[in-house]
Amino acid sequence: MFKGLGGFGDMAKMMKAAQEMQGKMEEMQARFDTMTATGESGAGLVKATATLKGELTALDIDPSIFQPDEKEVVEDLILAAIRDAQSRAAEKMQAEMSRMGEQFGLPPGMKLPF
Template sequence: MFKGLGQLGDMAGMMKKAKEMQDQMGQLQEDLASMTVVGESGAGLVKATATAKGELIGLDIDPSIFNGDEKEIVEDLILAAIKEAQQKASEKSASEMGKLTEGLGLPADMKLPF
């Protein structure tokens, strides 16, 4: 029935590969939750730490920037650090997913759900 379909005809092999991918994606999800990235702004005066899943887990602000007259500048620096951390988290997640899909013989740019 599946003659001529090559590997597609091997349903057992496909199921094994799907299970393997599911297991690896579960492990990757756990790994991404423990990987961290740091975004900085103001030459390192504000640092935001996030997991590779994009969850903000830390914010470090140098006390020298606390001046009531510069409230808007401080807010901008905080936002910039958080945005950079989120961008780095997104890039790290995409990089790790690319490694997973490539290891499974899938196209590197294949978008898998997270």
């Protein structure tokens, strides 16, 4: 199709590859809304689940920690579980992005999106 146009044929291939990558990135971003990571604190007494985008979707609290005089401890455990879930979600998202970059032949460690 681009025969005789010199570097324009390569440019067309690059543009097509960029469009493919953009489509895959959009698919991946949509999957990040449904993929989750669960964090916990207090040896599993409090568990928080978040999407890979960091949105909290569930909180599970063992009833044994509901002591009126332990209010601050419970609050700290909840916050720690949420932070853990968000951290795990970010790590999982980065791993997914790295995996996708490898599929496109990008050098290891190159962060997506650019």
